[in-house]
Amino acid sequence: MRLLVFGPGYSASRLIARLAGQAEVATVTREDFAGRAGEIAGATHILSSVPPGEADPVLAAYGAEIAASGAWIGYLSSTGVYGDTGGAWVDETAPTGTGRRTARSDADAAWLALGARVFRLPGIYGPGRSPLDRIRAGEARRIDVPGQVFSRVHVEDIVGGVIAGFDGPPGAYNLADDCPAPQSDVLAYGCALLRLPVPPLVPLEQANLSPQARAFYAENRRVANGKAKRILGWRPRYPDYRLGLRALSATTSPATTSTAPPAASHDQR
Numbered sequence: 001m002r003l004l005v006f007g008p009g010y011s012a013s014r015l016i017a018r019l020a021g022q023a024e025v026a027t028v029t030r031e032d033f034a035g036r037a038g039e040i041a042g043a044t045h046i047l048s049s050v051p052p053g054e055a056d057p058v059l060a061a062y063g064a065e066i067a068a069s070g071a072w073i074g075y076l077s078s079t080g081v082y083g084d085t086g087g088a089w090v091d092e093t094a095p096t097g098t099g100r101r102t103a104r105s106d107a108d109a110a111w112l113a114l115g116a117r118v119f120r121l122p123g124i125y126g127p128g129r130s131p132l133d134r135i136r137a138g139e140a141r142r143i144d145v146p147g148q149v150f151s152r153v154h155v156e157d158i159v160g161g162v163i164a165g166f167d168g169p170p171g172a173y174n175l176a177d178d179c180p181a182p183q184s185d186v187l188a189y190g191c192a193l194l195r196l197p198v199p200p201l202v203p204l205e206q207a208n209l210s211p212q213a214r215a216f217y218a219e220n221r222r223v224a225n226g227k228a229k230r231i232l233g234w235r236p237r238y239p240d241y242r243l244g245l246r247a248l249s250a251t252t253s254p255a256t257t258s259t260a261p262p263a264a265s266h267d268q269r
Contacts, residue, residue, distance in 0.1 A: 004028065004036075004043040004071075006058045007050035010129060011076060011121070015047070015159045033061050040065045045166065048111070049076040056107040059114070067114055074162060075111035078104050079122045079151065079174060085221040087149055092120070092172040092227050100215055108172070117165040118172045119158065122223050125241075126155030130248050131190040140191070142184040143209075143217060144201035150183055151176040151223035154238040154247075164232040173232065176223040179240035186241050193249045 001023035005012050008027040016025050026039055030050065040046065046066055048058045059066070066073060082090045083099025097105040111118050125131065134140040153176050161175040184201060191198045204217055228234040238244035 001045055002026075002043050003045045003047065004039050006046075006048040009049050010126070011124060011155055011158045012047060012049040014126070014155050015162055018159050018163070030057065033057070036062060037065050040069050040071075043069060043071045045072040045074070047074040047076070047162070051078075052103040052107040054103060056110060059107070059110055063110075063114065072166060073111070073114060073116040073170075074165060075108070075116045075118045076158075076162075077108045077111070077118050077120045077172075079120045079176065079221070079223045080219070081105040081108050081120065082221060082223075084219040087147060087220045087222065089222045089224050091224040092174060099219060112170070112172060115170045117162075117168060117170055119161055119165065120172060120174045120223075121158060122151035122153055122174075122176045124155055124158065125152055125244065125248075127248060127251065129155075130245065131187050132194065132245060132248055132252075135187065135190050135194055135196060140187050140199055141207065142187050142199045142201050143207050144184065144203050145182075145217055145220075148182060148217065148220045149180040149222055151180045151221070152186075152241060152244075153177055154236070154244040157236040157238055160237065161228055161232065161234045164228070164234040168232040171227075171231075173228040173234075174223050174225050175228055175234070175236075176225045177236050177239050177241065177244070178225065179242075180222040181241060186245070189242060190245050193245055 003023045003025045005016060005025065006028045008016060019025065028036055040062055050058050078101065080099050080101040081096040081104055082094050096108060108118055131140065158175055165173065188198045
């Protein structure tokens with residue numbers, strides 16, 4: 001395998017680490033796009049995790065070369081392409097382009113048209129990037145938006161999904177855990193794991209959020225992962241946030257995870 005990765009960010013870097021010793025890997029950053037046609041022609045697998053600006057920069061620079069390469073093509077997209085569903089479940093048959101990320105939806109569609117495996121990702125967490133890190137830093141805020149839920153996925157389950165996709169057909173695949181939940185519940189559970197006080201709930205209108213953060217709370221959906229399970233044979237190692245956070249906590253403070261903490265409010269689902 002000769003894997004060419006555009007945008008070796010948080011998730012793609014974990015994939016590269018998992019494939020160490022199994023693949024030749026070349027990476028391309030935003031600052032180093034020029035002169036890559038030869039590497040594209042020689043790659044057996046091409047993955048982009050570069051988010052779009054006004055357009056997708058990878059496709060703008062090398063769309064024709066990637067299409068002609070004959071390589072396996074993958075793209076890390078976002079479940080934000082589905083927009084707000086009022087908390088309803090959404091799968092890959094749902095329309096896209098109705099949310100706040102129209103450029104992402106356009107890029108998602110363009111990669112699908114190119115024959116890519118498009119992995120749609122919800123909130124990503126993992127080592128060094130999780131609610132536990134925000135809690136330890138004193139930056140966790142529990143915003144009270146009644147009835148709102150989010151889906152999330154552990155970074156190692158993204159890696160597992162992409163690898164499973166190496167043998168799967170082109171198309172869109174949601175990679176999300178089995179347990180959409182309010183962000184406030186996740187933070188409460190993380191505080192219980194760390195034996196730290198749970199921050200109070202703050203009403204959205206009193207939270208003084210930035211426009212970007214407030215837009216995050218404007219969407220409400222549950223992301224179904226059945227297609228990736230059926231077609232790719234993918235199974236999340238961390239099917240809910242409790243297992244994922246407990247595993248992360250154990251890597252830094254194993255003594256605190258000998259027993260599970262008590263359930264947070266609304267935690268039993």
